[in-house]
Amino acid sequence: MITSNNIIKAVVFDVFETLAYNNQRLWIDEFKNICKDQQFDMDVDILWSEWKSLEVKFRQERLNLENPEECPPFKSYEEAWADCFSQVFQKLSLAGDPGKAAHSCVQAMARHELYPDAIDVLPAIQRRWKTGILSNADDDYLYPILNKLGLKFDVVLSSEEARSYKPMPTLFLEVNKRLGTQPSEVVYIGDNQFDDVTGAKEVGMHAIWLNRKGIEPDSTLSYPDRVINNLMELPVILEDWA
Numbered sequence: 361m362i363t364s365n366n367i368i369k370a371v372v373f374d375v376f377e378t379l380a381y382n383n384q385r386l387w388i389d390e391f392k393n394i395c396k397d398q399q400f401d402m403d404v405d406i407l408w409s410e411w412k413s414l415e416v417k418f419r420q421e422r423l424n425l426e427n428p429e430e431c432p433p434f435k436s437y438e439e440a441w442a443d444c445f446s447q448v449f450q451k452l453s454l455a456g457d458p459g460k461a462a463h464s465c466v467q468a469m470a471r472h473e474l475y476p477d478a479i480d481v482l483p484a485i486q487r488r489w490k491t492g493i494l495s496n497a498d499d500d501y502l503y504p505i506l507n508k509l510g511l512k513f514d515v516v517l518s519s520e521e522a523r524s525y526k527p528m529p530t531l532f533l534e535v536n537k538r539l540g541t542q543p544s545e546v547v548y549i550g551d552n553q554f555d556d557v558t559g560a561k562e563v564g565m566h567a568i569w570l571n572r573k574g575i576e577p578d579s580t581l582s583y584p585d586r587v588i589n590n591l592m593e594l595p596v597i598l599e600d601w602a
Contacts, residue, residue, distance in 0.1 A: 368566075368601050370490035370514070370539050374526075374550030375497060378570050378591075379478040380505045382469070387412075390468040397464065398456045410451065414444040422525055434523045437498045438462050469501035474508055477591035482511055484595055488602075490514045494535050494548070496525050496555060515539050526552075527559025536563075547598065549591075558582040568597065 376382035391408045394400075400407065418440045424430045435443070445458035485491060492515035495502055502518050515538040519525045522534060536543050543564035550556025551570045560567040561582040569577075569584035570591065577583060586597055 367545055368489065368547055368598060369541050369545040370492060370547075371485055371598065372492040372494055372515070372535055372539075372546055372548045372565075374548075374552070374556050374570075375493060375495040375502060375505060376469075376472070377551040377572065378475075378549060378556075379482075379509070380472045380474050382472055386468070386472060387465075390465055393468070394461050394464055398454075398461065400454055400456065402452070402454075407448065407452070410448045411444050414447055415441065418444065423528060425528065428528065428530075431524070436520050437496075438466050438500070441465055466498060466501050469497075470504035472501075472505060474505070475591065479509070481591045481594055482509060485598065486511060489598070490539055490541070492535050492539055493517065494526065494531060495519070526555040527562065529559065529563045532559050532563045532565060536565075547585075547601070549594065553578055553581050553584070557584045566601075568594070 373379055388404065388408055391404045391411075395402065395404050395407065418435075422432060422435070422440075439462075442458045442462035445456065445461045448454070449456045449458060482491070491513050493506065493513050494517050496519045498520045499518050502516075506513070506516065515535055517531065517535055517538070519531070522531050524531060526532075532543070532548070536546060539546065544566075547566045547568060548556060548560035549568045549570055550560075551572060553569055557567040557569050558581050561584075567582070567584040569587045571587050571589055574589065577587075588594065588597070
């Protein structure tokens, strides 16, 4: 927990499902577009379910936190998504273009809308603290989302640039290096208890879990310093900690 001895110098944000929408409904809509574009006559829910199971497997296997040197070779999301589509198309006997489908998903991600509370809160935070972005994302869809905000961040680091994924500690340490801060001087806000809270706490940063959906916390994972369900709660918390 942050005490009166701490001085908060910077606030760093995750992006998807923190600042911008990224829910299943949006993905299902994009899979409908893929089916139409590639002329698949099938139940879109089947394509989504088969693809998503492989995408989850990729997320589970992309890092080795206990032995980082044994992590598999880095793949961007677009590369991994194309691999997933390739396997699904083969399994379902679909004569589709995996690369085109994956690129369509990237383009769709770049069009996702911002949460209203992000638009309202971020300018006030930037007037008071340095701000940064640390996101598991490809640059091709991360930067269009940030451009929608129309704000300048002191640091932006994507998983694609870092060639690794949260919660790997090296990403969080790199953000601090670029900010010129010590981890104890930074608050990280994200929606995922594993990727965001665990990663931040592991290196000594303070963590706020943005739990928009009221998910029960996982007792096996690091617990955040605070839990909020809306970014509008953030300025008061940060001022109390300043």
